[in-house]
Amino acid sequence: xxxxxxxxxxxERIRRVARIVAAEAEAGKRIAVVVSAMAGKxxxxxxxxxxxxxxxxxxxxxxxxxxxxxxSGEQVTSGLLAMVxxxxxxxxxxxxxxxxxxxxxxxxxxxxxxxIPPERLSAALDGGEIAVIPGFQGVTRDQRITTLGRGGxxxxxxxxxxxxxxxxxxxxDVDGVYTTDPRIESKAKRLAKISYEEMLEMASLGAKxxxxxxxxxxxxxKVPVRVLSSFTEPGEAENQGTLVCDEEEIVEKRIVSxxxxxxxxxxxxxxxxKDDAGTxxxxxxxxxxxxxxxxxxxxxxARVADQANLTFTVGRRDAGRAVxxxxxxxxxxxxxxxxxxxxxxxxxxxxxxxxxxxxxxxxMFKALADKGIKVQAVSTSEIKISVLIDAAYxxxxxxxxxAAYGLEQV
Amino acid sequence: xxxxxxxxxxxERIRRVARIVAAEAEAGKRIAVVVSAMAGKxxxxxxxxxxxxxxxxxxxxxxxxxxxxxxSGEQVTSGLLAMVxxxxxxxxxxxxxxxxxxxxxxxxxxxxxxxIPPERLSAALDGGEIAVIPGFQGVTRDQRITTLGRGGxxxxxxxxxxxxxxxxxxxxDVDGVYTTDPRIESKAKRLAKISYEEMLEMASLGAKxxxxxxxxxxxxxKVPVRVLSSFTEPGEAENQGTLVCDEEEIVEKRIVSxxxxxxxxxxxxxxxxKDDAGTxxxxxxxxxxxxxxxxxxxxxxARVADQANLTFTVGRRDAGRAVxxxxxxxxxxxxxxxxxxxxxxxxxxxxxxxxxxxxxxxxMFKALADKGIKVQAVSTSEIKISVLIDAAYxxxxxxxxxAAYGLEQV
Numbered sequence: 001x002x003x004x005x006x007x008x009x010x011x012e013r014i015r016r017v018a019r020i021v022a023a024e025a026e027a028g029k030r031i032a033v034v035v036s037a038m039a040g041k042x043x044x045x046x047x048x049x050x051x052x053x054x055x056x057x058x059x060x061x062x063x064x065x066x067x068x069x070x071x072s073g074e075q076v077t078s079g080l081l082a083m084v085x086x087x088x089x090x091x092x093x094x095x096x097x098x099x100x101x102x103x104x105x106x107x108x109x110x111x112x113x114x115x116i117p118p119e120r121l122s123a124a125l126d127g128g129e130i131a132v133i134p135g136f137q138g139v140t141r142d143q144r145i146t147t148l149g150r151g152g153x154x155x156x157x158x159x160x161x162x163x164x165x166x167x168x169x170x171x172x173d174v175d176g177v178y179t180t181d182p183r184i185e186s187k188a189k190r191l192a193k194i195s196y197e198e199m200l201e202m203a204s205l206g207a208k209x210x211x212x213x214x215x216x217x218x219x220x221x222k223v224p225v226r227v228l229s230s231f232t233e234p235g236e237a238e239n240q241g242t243l244v245c246d247e248e249e250i251v252e253k254r255i256v257s258x259x260x261x262x263x264x265x266x267x268x269x270x271x272x273x274k275d276d277a278g279t280x281x282x283x284x285x286x287x288x289x290x291x292x293x294x295x296x297x298x299x300x301x302a303r304v305a306d307q308a309n310l311t312f313t314v315g316r317r318d319a320g321r322a323v324x325x326x327x328x329x330x331x332x333x334x335x336x337x338x339x340x341x342x343x344x345x346x347x348x349x350x351x352x353x354x355x356x357x358x359x360x361x362x363x364m365f366k367a368l369a370d371k372g373i374k375v376q377a378v379s380t381s382e383i384k385i386s387v388l389i390d391a392a393y394x395x396x397x398x399x400x401x402x403a404a405y406g407l408e409q410v
Numbered sequence: 411x412x413x414x415x416x417x418x419x420x421x422e423r424i425r426r427v428a429r430i431v432a433a434e435a436e437a438g439k440r441i442a443v444v445v446s447a448m449a450g451k452x453x454x455x456x457x458x459x460x461x462x463x464x465x466x467x468x469x470x471x472x473x474x475x476x477x478x479x480x481x482s483g484e485q486v487t488s489g490l491l492a493m494v495x496x497x498x499x500x501x502x503x504x505x506x507x508x509x510x511x512x513x514x515x516x517x518x519x520x521x522x523x524x525x526i527p528p529e530r531l532s533a534a535l536d537g538g539e540i541a542v543i544p545g546f547q548g549v550t551r552d553q554r555i556t557t558l559g560r561g562g563x564x565x566x567x568x569x570x571x572x573x574x575x576x577x578x579x580x581x582x583d584v585d586g587v588y589t590t591d592p593r594i595e596s597k598a599k600r601l602a603k604i605s606y607e608e609m610l611e612m613a614s615l616g617a618k619x620x621x622x623x624x625x626x627x628x629x630x631x632k633v634p635v636r637v638l639s640s641f642t643e644p645g646e647a648e649n650q651g652t653l654v655c656d657e658e659e660i661v662e663k664r665i666v667s668x669x670x671x672x673x674x675x676x677x678x679x680x681x682x683x684k685d686d687a688g689t690x691x692x693x694x695x696x697x698x699x700x701x702x703x704x705x706x707x708x709x710x711x712a713r714v715a716d717q718a719n720l721t722f723t724v725g726r727r728d729a730g731r732a733v734x735x736x737x738x739x740x741x742x743x744x745x746x747x748x749x750x751x752x753x754x755x756x757x758x759x760x761x762x763x764x765x766x767x768x769x770x771x772x773x774m775f776k777a778l779a780d781k782g783i784k785v786q787a788v789s790t791s792e793i794k795i796s797v798l799i800d801a802a803y804x805x806x807x808x809x810x811x812x813a814a815y816g817l818e819q820v
Contacts, residue, residue, distance in 0.1 A: 011461040045486065051421040052490040053497030062496050068489030068504050072482040076455065079478030080462040086472050087463030094478050098508065099553055143509055 001031060002135065002157030002170045005039035007230035008077045011084075016233070018084040020171065021130060023234030025090060030125040032164060034135045034157040035081055037073025042136075042150075045070045063108035067137070067147045071097070074134030074153070082132045092130040095121065097137040097145065102156065104138035104146045111138055111146035113155065113217075116163035125164070133160060154214035162221035169241075170210065171230035176242035177202065177209050179407040180259040184395045187408035191257060192240065195247040198257050201350040201384045205260035215244065222246060247352050255353035255360060256405040259398050263345045263391060265295070266319035267376065268312055270326070272336030275301075275308040283310075283333055286325050292318045295346070296377040296388055310335075311377060313388055316342055344376065345394040348386035349401055361385050367404035373397050411441060412545065412567030412580045415449035417640035418487045421494075426643070428494040430581065431540060433644030435500060440535040442574060444545045444567040445491055447483025452546075452560075455480045473518035477547070477557045481507070484544030484563070492542045502540040505531065507547040507555065512566065514548035514556045521548055521556035523565065523627075526573035535574070543570060564624035572631035579651075580620065581640035586652035587612065587619050589817040590669040594805045597818035601667060602650065605657040608667050611760040611794045615670035625654065632656060657762050665763035665770060666815035669808050673755045673801060675705070676729035677786065678722055680736070682746030685711075685718040693720075693743055696735050702728045705756075706787040706798055717746075721787060723798055726752055754786065755804045758796035759811055771795050777814035783807050 001024065003017050017035075025031055037045075049066045078094040085092035100121055104111035124131050135153025138146045148155055154170060161168035176190040177199065194202070196219035203212045209227055218225045228241035247253070273279060280299070287294055298311040314322050319340055326338060354360050361378075364385055368375060373396065377388040389397055402408065411434065413427050427445075435441055447455075459476045488504040495502035510531055514521035534541050545563025548556045558565055564580060571578035586600040587609065604612070606629035613622045619637055628635045638651035657663070683689060690709075697704055708721040724732050729750055736748060764770050771788075774795055778785060783806065787798040799807055812818065 011458065014462070048421065048486070048490055049493060052424070052493040062493040065489045065492045065496070065504055068492070068506070069486050072485045072489075075482045075485070076458070076479050079475040079482075080458055082475045082478070083459060083462040083472040086475070094475055096478070096555070145506070 002034040002153060002168065003036065003230055004153065004172055005036040005042070006173045007171055008035050008037070008081070009039040011080070014077065014081055015084055017171075017230060018081060018088060020230065020234050021085060022088055022090060025130060030166075032121060032125065032131040032133060032160055032166070033081065034133045034153060034160055035074060035077045036135050036153040037077055041073040041076075042070060045073055064144055067108050067145045071134070071137040071145050071147045074136050078132045078134040085130055085132070090130055091128050092132055093124070094132045094134070095124075096134060098139035098143065100133065100160075102133075102138040102159070103141060104148070106140045106144070106146065108144075108146055110149035111140075113138060113148070113159045116159055118163040121160070121164060151211040152213075154211040155217055158214045158217045158221075158223050158225060161223045162217065167224040167226065168218065169226045169228055171228050172209065173229070173231065174209060174227070175229035175232070175239060176227050177207070177244070177258070179257065179410055180398055180402050181207070181261070184261075184398050185402045187402065189408060189410040191242050191410060193243045193245055193250050194257055195250055195352050196244060197247065197383055198350050198352055199244045201348070201381065202258055202260050205262055205346070205348045205350070205384070205386070207258070207260050210244070218244065250352075253353045254351050254410070255357045256349045256351035256407065258350050259347065259401045259405075259407065260350060261345055261347045261394055261398055263394065264316045265313050265344050265346050265388065266316045267341040267344045267388060268314060268319065268322055268326075269339040269341070270310045270333070270335040270337070271339070272302060272304065272334075273308045273310050274334040275306050279333055280310070283326070283329075286329060287314075287322060290321055290325055292322050292325070296379040296386070298377045313344070313346070313377060343391045344388050345391040346386050346388055347394065347397045347401065348384050349405065350384040352383050354383050354385075363404060364401065367400045368397060371396055371400050373400070412444040412563060412578065413446065413640055414563065414582055415446040415452070416583045417581055418445050418447070418491070419449040421490070424487065424491055425494055427581075427640060428491060428498060430640065430644050431495060432498055432500060435540060440576075442531060442535065442541040442543060442570055442576070443491065444543045444563060444570055445484060445487045446545050446563040447487055451483040451486075452480060455483055474554055477518050477555050481544070481547040481555050481557045484546050488542045488544040495540055495542070500540055501538050502542055503534070504542045504544070505534075506544060508549035508553065510543060510570075512543075512548040512569070513551060514558070516550045516554070516556065518554075518556055520559035521550075523548060523558070523569045526569055528573040531570070531574060561621040562623075564621040565627055568624045568627045568631075568633050568635060571633045572627065577634040577636065578628065579636045579638055581638050582619065583639070583641060584619060584637070585639035585642070585649060586637050587617070587654070587668070589667065589820055590808055590812050591617070591671070594671075594808045595812045597812065599818060599820040601652050601820060603653045603655055603660050604667055605660055605762050606654060607657065607793055608760050608762055609654045611758070611791065612668055612670050615672055615756070615758045615760065615794070615796065617668070617670050620654070628654065660762075663763045664761050664820070665767045666759045666761035666817065668760050669757065669811045669815075669817065670760060671755055671757045671804055671808055673804065674726045675723050675752075675754050675756050675798065676726045677751040677754045677798060678724060678729065678732055678736075679749040679751070680720045680743070680745040680747070681749070682712055682714065682717045682744075683720050684744040685716050689743055690720070693736070693739070696739060697724075697732060700731055700735055702732050702735070706789040706796070708787045723754070723756070723787060753801045754798050755801040756796050756798055757804065757807045757811065758794050759815065760794040762793050764793050764795075773814060774811065777810045778807060781806055781810045783810070
């Protein structure tokens with residue numbers, strides 16, 4: 001079981017978490033609980049490390065000490081939850097990352113879990129103990145505290161579940177994964193099941209239910225992950241959530257499972273670019289070297305011979321850096337004009353059924369055209385199609401696509 | 411070097427601490443720094459554990475988890491100080507209690523240090539690293555986090571110094587140990603040196619400069635402890651502090667080194683007690699069993715035969731418990747009346763010179779009598795004399811004794 005910062009925000013909520021854990025324990029389950037720091041706490045600790053002179057650029061000189069400071073928030077909540085559980089008469093104890101141990105590499109501030117030897121935890125669970133584990137933190141092989149990067153508690157939970165050979169229930173402030181954002185489309189339906197691949201696409205496309213890394217890890221180790229609401233009292237109401245699982249376990253595969261959107265895009269257009277293979281290659285090399293991730297690419301012939309126009313999209317926070325790089329290389333790339341448009345959004349349909357169905361793109365374009373929405377760029381994977389549109393049409397596009405694939409009947 | 415919670419209260423002060431540490435490092439010293447949590451932080455964490463259901467009576471069921479929560483405050487400050495030191499170009503890292511390791515018994519919430527294997531720390535210091543160590547916390551042999559009880563950071567510092575064979579500088583909000591409280595006697599003088607035994611008496615008599623346990627530990631391991639101000643910038647002014655050391659190192663032994671006082675006393679009087687040895691014995695056994703520490707005792711004959719009057723003192727916070735115990739046993743003890751007077755204080759003179767000088771008590775009583783101060787009870791040790799007086803006369807008594815022993819000329 002994993003509970004996020006909102007679920008652990010104060011003692012009142014920690015007591016509710018304890019009641020949910022107790023209900024599962026009373027059902028005879030062996031339980032490890034992974035917890036986040038109180039909501040807001042990690043930001044406070046990070047601010048202190050900034051004040052202590054951690055470089056604004058996030059340079060790694062002091063990231064080991066950053067981890068010592070920032071990892072303490074989860075230590076507090078895990079101790080508190082263990083105390084509340086004991087006061088309810090349950091057998092519980094906290095396990096710090098270094099006690100389990102949750103062994104990571106030494107990439108401080110964004111460490112990756114390498115191994116979780118399950119022996120100690122298993123022995124504790126076999127002895128009837130509920131293990132409470134701070135999420136987000138680990139320890140290197142030479143015994144230094146690490147943290148996994150923001151949102152790392154989901155990853156901790158899935159990794160612990162994988163080590164124990166257990167399923168993973170992620171309690172959050174929503175009661176599952178929806179066909180689309182219910183704030184935009186009130187007919188959005190909770191999905192009973194979604195495949196790892198679909199969840200990965202949804203997560204990377206802006207649906208913020210689970211951290212992308214945790215889904216990758218769950219897929220790699222075939223850990224069944226259930227997303228549930230922590231704001232339902234145990235036994236109070238049906239709280240089935242959404243099961244994230246292997247594609248094979250989903251009997252009836254939908255062509256489209258969900259519609260996702262992201263407003264964090266920026267469209268960059270280069271007019272009058274030199275029209276040769278070398279130019280494009282060096283342009284994208286420069287961006288890659290600067291860690292700027294390019295998503296969609298559209299290349300067109302310009303009216304002038306030997307010139308091309310190029311449009312591509314990057315994450316909005318990378319846009320400034322991309323522009324800077326290209327302006328610096330204007331002579332080499334030879335373009336005449338550079339335009340940046342941040343008034344765009346990306347809308348995507350995701351579904352494993354696309355693998356065996358043709359015509360999804362066609363129906364998508366038709367649904368958008370019917371509403372007068374112009375597609376500016378496209379990118380696809382085996383199980384998703386994304387289009388770039390004018391940001392003002394985002395909600396309209398989401399609702400149109402939700403209806404076009406009959407998702408209100410899921 | 412050890413810095414308390416007031417010295418670590420915010421980033422501004424942590425930066426000043428770092429400058430003091432840097433000045434010592436630049437003088438070529440190998441340095442381990444022990445730090446407290448930010449002032450107020452430990453109280454906040456303790457309040458959370460109370461809210462999590464730690465029993466109000468301090469029952470030990472969850473004291474291991476209490477330690478997990480409460481020990482986190484020092485983790486934060488040690489990480490922050492290490493970061494600030496690095497940003498000044500120094501080589502520094504934090505060492506958690508479990509990393510050093512600072513091995514304690516498993517008396518959670520009030521653990522005692524059992525061992526500090528010096529190998530790892532020594533190797534780090536030999537490598538030119540400044541070691542920053544959270545005070546107050548340790549680890550059991552089976553790898554659970556412990557805390558040493560309130561004020562335990564002084565003890566941590568002395569223990570680390572003992573393990574490294576180093577002297578210990580305790581930086582605090584006063585610049586040394588004074589002949590008496592300067593708020594009461596403006597002529598009070600800073601002592602250049604004080605013996606462990608004297609410091610122990612001063613600490614237990616209410617002078618709050620050092621924790622009693624840390625002085626005991628320093629005495630046992632012959633660690634020279636210097637008390638210094640952390641509010642002086644390095645090199646800015648003379649900051650010699652007070653050296654707490656072995657009696658032999660103090661060439662000119664003063665008869666009286668200091669005058670201490672405590673208002674935390676309560677006087678209990680039993681009138682018409684059965685006058686036999688068994689009664690007294692069972693009375694003090696009852697108090698001892700309830701952990702009530704009795705300090706002074708005065709027994710007098712009552713006017714009625716076979717009856718005695720008994721006066722004794724206890725700590726004020728124990729008074730209620732003492733009264734309850736005796737009322738419950740009234741039939742057995744056979745006293746007629748019980749009186750409690752909290753309007754008393756204890757004033758003491760302390761000095762190793764008393765061992766070889768007679769007449770100290772006599773001059774003390776005379777100095778008090780000259781001011782019309784009545785002595786209600788007396789207790790003595792080899793190097794101190796304490797008297798119980800009416801609380802209203804506390805300041806007058808302190809000043810009279812300070813003058814009587816010429817302490818303004820120290």
